Amino acid sequence: xxxxxxxxxxxxxxxxxxxxxxxxxxxxxxxxxxxxxxxxxxxxxxxxxxxxxxxxxxxxxxxxxxxxxxxxxxxxxxxxxxxxxxxxxxxxxxxxxxxxxxxxxxxxxxxxxxxxxxxxxxxxxxxxxxxx
Amino acid sequence: xxxxxxxxxxxxxxxxxxxxxxxxxxxxxxxxxxxxxxxxxxxxxxxxxxxxxxxxxxxxxxxxxxxxxxxxxxxxxxxxxxxxxxxxxxxxxxxxxxxxxxxxxxxxxxxxxxxxxxxxxxxxxxxxxxxx
Amino acid sequence: xxxxxxxxxxxxxxxxxxxxxxxxxxxxxxxxxxxxxxxxxxxxxxxxxxxxxxxxxxxxxxxxxxxxxxxxxxxxxxxxxxxxxxxxxxxxxxxxxxxxxxxxxxxxxxxxxxxxxxxxxxxxxxxxxxxx
Amino acid sequence: xxxxxxxxxxxxxxxxxxxxxxxxxxxxxxxxxxxxxxxxxxxxxxxxxxxxxxxxxxxxxxxxxxxxxxxxxxxxxxxxxxxxxxxxxxxxxxxxxxxxxxxxxxxxxxxxxxxxxxxxxxxxxxxxxxxx
Amino acid sequence: xxxxxxxxxxxxxxxxxxxxxxxxxxxxxxxxxxxxxxxxxxxxxxxxxxxxxxxxxxxxxxxxxxxxxxxxxxxxxxxxxxxxxxxxxxxxxxxxxxxxxxxxxxxxxxxxxxxxxxxxxxxxxxxxxxxx
Amino acid sequence: xxxxxxxxxxxxxxxxxxxxxxxxxxxxxxxxxxxxxxxxxxxxxxxxxxxxxxxxxxxxxxxxxxxxxxxxxxxxxxxxxxxxxxxxxxxxxxxxxxxxxxxxxxxxxxxxxxxxxxxxxxxxxxxxxxxx
Numbered sequence: 001x002x003x004x005x006x007x008x009x010x011x012x013x014x015x016x017x018x019x020x021x022x023x024x025x026x027x028x029x030x031x032x033x034x035x036x037x038x039x040x041x042x043x044x045x046x047x048x049x050x051x052x053x054x055x056x057x058x059x060x061x062x063x064x065x066x067x068x069x070x071x072x073x074x075x076x077x078x079x080x081x082x083x084x085x086x087x088x089x090x091x092x093x094x095x096x097x098x099x100x101x102x103x104x105x106x107x108x109x110x111x112x113x114x115x116x117x118x119x120x121x122x123x124x125x126x127x128x129x130x131x132x
Numbered sequence: 133x134x135x136x137x138x139x140x141x142x143x144x145x146x147x148x149x150x151x152x153x154x155x156x157x158x159x160x161x162x163x164x165x166x167x168x169x170x171x172x173x174x175x176x177x178x179x180x181x182x183x184x185x186x187x188x189x190x191x192x193x194x195x196x197x198x199x200x201x202x203x204x205x206x207x208x209x210x211x212x213x214x215x216x217x218x219x220x221x222x223x224x225x226x227x228x229x230x231x232x233x234x235x236x237x238x239x240x241x242x243x244x245x246x247x248x249x250x251x252x253x254x255x256x257x258x259x260x261x262x263x264x
Numbered sequence: 265x266x267x268x269x270x271x272x273x274x275x276x277x278x279x280x281x282x283x284x285x286x287x288x289x290x291x292x293x294x295x296x297x298x299x300x301x302x303x304x305x306x307x308x309x310x311x312x313x314x315x316x317x318x319x320x321x322x323x324x325x326x327x328x329x330x331x332x333x334x335x336x337x338x339x340x341x342x343x344x345x346x347x348x349x350x351x352x353x354x355x356x357x358x359x360x361x362x363x364x365x366x367x368x369x370x371x372x373x374x375x376x377x378x379x380x381x382x383x384x385x386x387x388x389x390x391x392x393x394x395x396x
Numbered sequence: 397x398x399x400x401x402x403x404x405x406x407x408x409x410x411x412x413x414x415x416x417x418x419x420x421x422x423x424x425x426x427x428x429x430x431x432x433x434x435x436x437x438x439x440x441x442x443x444x445x446x447x448x449x450x451x452x453x454x455x456x457x458x459x460x461x462x463x464x465x466x467x468x469x470x471x472x473x474x475x476x477x478x479x480x481x482x483x484x485x486x487x488x489x490x491x492x493x494x495x496x497x498x499x500x501x502x503x504x505x506x507x508x509x510x511x512x513x514x515x516x517x518x519x520x521x522x523x524x525x526x527x528x
Numbered sequence: 529x530x531x532x533x534x535x536x537x538x539x540x541x542x543x544x545x546x547x548x549x550x551x552x553x554x555x556x557x558x559x560x561x562x563x564x565x566x567x568x569x570x571x572x573x574x575x576x577x578x579x580x581x582x583x584x585x586x587x588x589x590x591x592x593x594x595x596x597x598x599x600x601x602x603x604x605x606x607x608x609x610x611x612x613x614x615x616x617x618x619x620x621x622x623x624x625x626x627x628x629x630x631x632x633x634x635x636x637x638x639x640x641x642x643x644x645x646x647x648x649x650x651x652x653x654x655x656x657x658x659x660x
Numbered sequence: 661x662x663x664x665x666x667x668x669x670x671x672x673x674x675x676x677x678x679x680x681x682x683x684x685x686x687x688x689x690x691x692x693x694x695x696x697x698x699x700x701x702x703x704x705x706x707x708x709x710x711x712x713x714x715x716x717x718x719x720x721x722x723x724x725x726x727x728x729x730x731x732x733x734x735x736x737x738x739x740x741x742x743x744x745x746x747x748x749x750x751x752x753x754x755x756x757x758x759x760x761x762x763x764x765x766x767x768x769x770x771x772x773x774x775x776x777x778x779x780x781x782x783x784x785x786x787x788x789x790x791x792x
Contacts, residue, residue, distance in 0.1 A: 035246070070236060106441050111210075264400065270660075364457040390481070510769070512737060534783075563778050585767070643738045656691070
């Protein structure tokens with residue numbers, strides 16, 4: 001189904017293998033998601049995307065669980081079936097319980113609703129929201 | 133700018149005033165956001181929306197700060213200017229530091245990018261992501 | 265603000281004037297919306313868009329009011345400020361009362377919410393929904 | 397496929413069963429859509445969503461058919477496969493003929509087109525559209 | 529799966545057949561995509577859509593390959609599975625190499641990311657971008 | 661308006677100044693867009709975003725003009741006012757004529773329309789589109 005197919009480790013050149021090795025090391029797992037295997041046909045994008053993900057998803061002021069839940073929120077808003085499936089599992093691995101998931105979905109649904117009400121009613125931004 | 137204008141407390145009927153009073157009590161503030169004042173022209177929607185928000189945004193398995201950051205994530209993805217302005221302030225009031233905001237935005241940006249890469253490359257969902 | 269400015273009737277060539285004349289005749293008004301004036305810099309697109317709008321928005325199995333409300337629903341979902349402003353006025357001219365507007369917005373908000381819940385929960389399509 | 401599976405009546409607790417009973421009574425049917433069965437894993441969201449839908453979709457200034465068509469319009473704009481399948485059937489049950497569907501789709505398509513033309517050409521909102 | 533099924537040439541009336549004939553002549557192929565076969569249940573929309581596509585996608589200031597890649601970019605941004613599949617093939621037929629596809633996807637991903645960063649950070653439009 | 665304001669060169673630390681210097685060198689201009697000045701409050705994101713943009717937007721299998729037009733196409737689809745303003749100017753600097761812009765917009769509008777028609781009619785993907 002993937003446009004150029006999925007590139008397995010055995011068929012990959014050294015640049016792609018290096019990324020696969022790093023993914024395995026950082027994520028402490030042998031599996032490489034289909035997403036990376038599809039992207040591998042463009043090694044430059046594979047590497048840049050993985051480096052960005054590594055940087056962005058590392059725990060910082062926000063922990064990994066929070067970051068994964070934000071990822072699910074965006075993917076759901078965008079209706080991306082692959083990403084919802086993938087990041088729901090990642091969030092669960094990071095500690096997301098069914099109760100957390102339920103609340104996350106409730107907020108995502110409500111936000112998508114009020115975003116449209118605010119714009120549909122052409123509400124002007126309150127002056128006190130302007131910080132600069 | 134709002135389609136039917138903004139309804140101030142003094143011009144509101146009892147049903148709307150009741151909601152304004154509750155917003156003030158729950159949020160511990162005198163201010164009523166323009167969003168509610170615009171929605172007040174449909175008291176049924178005002179009441180239902182406020183009751184839902186009260187329920188959904190109350191701390192639970194996820195705390196209020198996390199919920200507000202999810203709200204910012206969705207509003208940013210949907211490009212809703214009003215909601216970004218409003219919920220950025222709410223999240224800051226709930227404890228979001230500039231570092232947290234920066235990481236939140238980085239995740240939102242990255243998720244919007246990889247959502248498109250996954251779909252553009254027509255990546256099939258990994259079997260192990262299917263839980264049911 | 266418009267990328268190439270707004271083309272007024274007096275500055276327009278015959279192809280654009282013909283479209284402006286038709287808009288005025290069909291809509292029974294002297295005013296030409298900024299949308300058409302901006303599009304006029306590409307006469308082919310102006311003509312094709314106007315001809316499509318004329319065809320699509322004419323009353324048929326659905327009346328004009330219903331069609332304008334659908335237009336508002338889509339524009340709100342897409343967060344298009346210009347189109348919300350423009351079509352809210354068109355819908356009001358076609359007979360949309362404040363009560364209708366309120367119900368329209370409530371449906372639009374709810375649909376945007378349940379669209380995400382359905383996808384976020386990865387709900388499979390019921391077999392009995394498949395008609396072909 | 398649903399993240400936590402689909403909860404059947406027999407496996408449900410009293411809170412969920414109460415909602416299923418109400419859905420059956422209001423919709424005059426025995427069937428419970430997969431959407432509700434997936435949501436049932438969060439009884440609070442199931443109940444709140446059903447109560448909102450009941451309120452919002454009841455005939456008022458707009459009849460049920462119009463409301464269902466608006467739902468299809470939003471779901472199509474958002475590319476939600478489940479909701480398009482589900483609400484197309486609901487709209488047909490409410491009286492949507494193939495001619496109505498065709499016109500609905502034509503408007504949805506055109507609105508999604510002109511939304512982008514208006515924004516792409518950076519068209520400023522006409523002063524006479526500003527009502528407040 | 530298509531709401532009213534797919535209309536084959538043999539089952540089509542003269543208006544639809546005329547469009548199918550024209551598609552075959554213009555595209556130099558015998559095949560009619562499922563998209564047209566689904567749309568054929570509304571001959572007016574089928575004809576109008578085909579006439580628009582013919583006009584818009586013909587080589588002009590932009591060549592066909594560039595236009596097809598823009599089509600893929602929009603379809604990916606909107607997460608339209610059918611259109612991504614269809615226009616990826618069209619673009620390849622117009623000369624899109626795997627390297628071009630990879631760069632196209634990289635731009636689409638990045639644009640979707642920076643769109644959100646710009647809006648999330650509430651960046652005001654630089655004065656020098658205003659041309660009118 | 662920007663959430664944390666716009667950081668000018670004189671107020672920036674060495675990490676941000678290094679990025680500003682590089683932008684000026686690569687783009688052969690003294691101006692730093694508001695986008696970068698807003699992002700500068702998170703130097704890590706500023707640097708990562710600039711490095712990605714440099715890589716992705718460099719001419720390759722696709723030239724810079726084509727890439728900038730794809731950027732406008734995505735930004736228009738997403739309704740991002742800042743990005744439309746910014747990249748329209750970038751595309752013009754890269755050689756986009758008014759005729760090219762007109763054709764670009766026509767394709768973007770049409771693609772947004774047919775994306776919804778394909779999904780609204782629930783069209784199944786043609787078998788011959790599946791490459792893997």
